[in-house]
Amino acid sequence: MxxxxxxxxxxxxxxxxxxxxxxxxxxxxxxxxxxxxxxxxxxxxxxxxxxxxxxxxxxxxxxxxxxxxxxxxxxxxxxxxxxxxxVMEPDAVRELFTPHEFYIAGSDRPMGTARKVRGGYMIGGTWPFCSGAQHASLFTVTCRIASNDMEDGRVRAFALTPEQISVEKDWNAFGLKATSSHTIHVADAFVPESYRFNVTAPHFHFDHPVYHYPFTAFATANIASTAIGIARHFFEAARAHIDGKKAGWMDKAPERYGNVDRLLEEKEDALLHARKDFYDAVTASWDTHLDGRPLDSYHLDAVVHCSKKVAKAGLDGAQALHRHLGMEVLMEDHPLNRIYRDLHVASQHGLLVDHAGKL
Missing domain, CATH: 1.10.540.10 (Acyl-CoA dehydrogenase/oxidase, N-terminal domain)
Structure with missing residues (x-):
């Protein structure tokens, strides 16, 4: 199914x-x-x-x-x-990952402090952009450890339960509005030693090839696939929109429909070509990974590059097409407007932005 x-x-x-x-x-x-x-x-x-x-x-x-x-x-x-x-203790995973309503919200930004105490840590801090904060069954936050031993200053992640979290409903972005990507606050919450983990040092307690795949390429590909889906939806909805406008446009300005139709086809083709390159790069890296061969910079750079490339293709295409779709799509409650805004916000993630200006 x-x-x-x-x-x-x-x-x-x-x-x-x-x-x-x-x-x-x-x-x-x-x-x-x-x-x-x-x-x-x-x-x-x-x-x-x-x-x-x-x-x-x-x-x-x-x-x-x-x-x-x-x-x-x-x-x-x-x-x-x-x-x-x-990367978490197996018993903690069995306890925290089993619930029917399982969902982890959190942040990898080291914006908290973990003060070492007997049996664990006292956590405090503030972390923005925690998607799904409204329905999370578990939160993970990243802190710098404060201790009098060799751990002092190290960055580690910690798992907390919802009752230890205060959610500030401040997600006010113009897209992805239903993600409840709010700021969370923690004040002097005790976290046992078993709830501490280090993403950069996997233990492979629960083994699978995904867990051996380099994390940055993994995360970048995940977000890129989301941008692809939103972009596909935009072009599909734009097609339905202009087809619905065809008769009126042909009556008032015969060249308008043909121009917008060609533009849509051009931009959608660019997205689909970039999408193919993206999945080809992911598949090549995954097959190499499954064969037991190390993933070198060639494979990983290709995944990251193609992720950024496909996000740009979708965003650029939507941007070029949007201004030709008429006044209705400027209204926030128009479906195309929501898709357009969602695509902008998803593509704004730092892992998808071409900061080096190579695309």
Whole structure:
């Protein structure tokens, strides 16, 4: 059975406008996610996860984002955090990853302090942009350790439960509004030693090839697949929009429809070509990885480069096309407007931005 099927598509899109207004996922949508284990694509099967191979999961992320940007973003972020299963203590993973309503929100920014005490740490700090903060069953934060031993100053991650977190509802971006990507605050919360982990030093307690794949390329590809799905949705919705306008445009300005039609085809083709390059790069790296050969800079650079390239193709195409679609799409409650805004926000992630100016 296709993981992102007609039922999910209908349910999510039916709630999309109201979710954007409320700034969070609808309960019916969340329950579908939990039933399908869409937040557990990279979680071990031992704790109820699906544990997919990377290329398979990327297609699920793309399909989810094609349905709706906020929905797809949370499926991708929630599942990506399953990577932590290999760096946390096995007993902690069994305890924290098993719940039906499992979802990890958090931040990799070292914006907190972990003061070492008997049996664990006292955590304090503030972390912005924690997607899914409204429905998370678990939070992970990154801190600098304060101690009188060799750990002093080291950066480590820690798992906290919802009752230890204060959520500040400040996510005010113009897109991906339903992701509840709020700031979280922690004040003097005790975290046991077993809830501390280091993402850069995997233990492979729960082993799978995904957990051996380099994390930066893994995370970049995950986010890129989400941008692809949103861009595909934009071009599909734009096609329906201009076809609906065809008769009126042909009557008033016969050249308009042909011009916009050609532009859409050109930009969509550019996206699809970049999409093919992206999946080719991921597949080549994954096959090399499965063969037991080390992934060199050639493979990893290709994944990162193609991720940035496909995000740019989608964003540039949407930007070029949007201004030709008429006044209606400027209204925030127009579906194309929401998709357009979601694409901008997803593509703004630092891992997808060509900071070096090479694209």
């Amino acid at each position: 296709k993981m992102i099927d007609a039922q999910i598509t209908e349910t999510v899109r039916r709630h999309a406008e109201s979710m954007e207004i409320r700034g969070e996922m609808d309960a019916e949508v969340l329950e579908l996610i939990y039933e399908r284990r869409l937040f557990k694509l990279f979680s071990p099967k031992e704790v109820g996860g699906r544990m997919l191979d990377l290329p398979e999961a990327l297609h699920v992320f793309e399909d989810a984002a094609w349905v709706d940007g906020s929905f797809g973003w949370l499926v991708q972020i929630g599942s990506g955090a399953g990577f932590f299963a290999t």
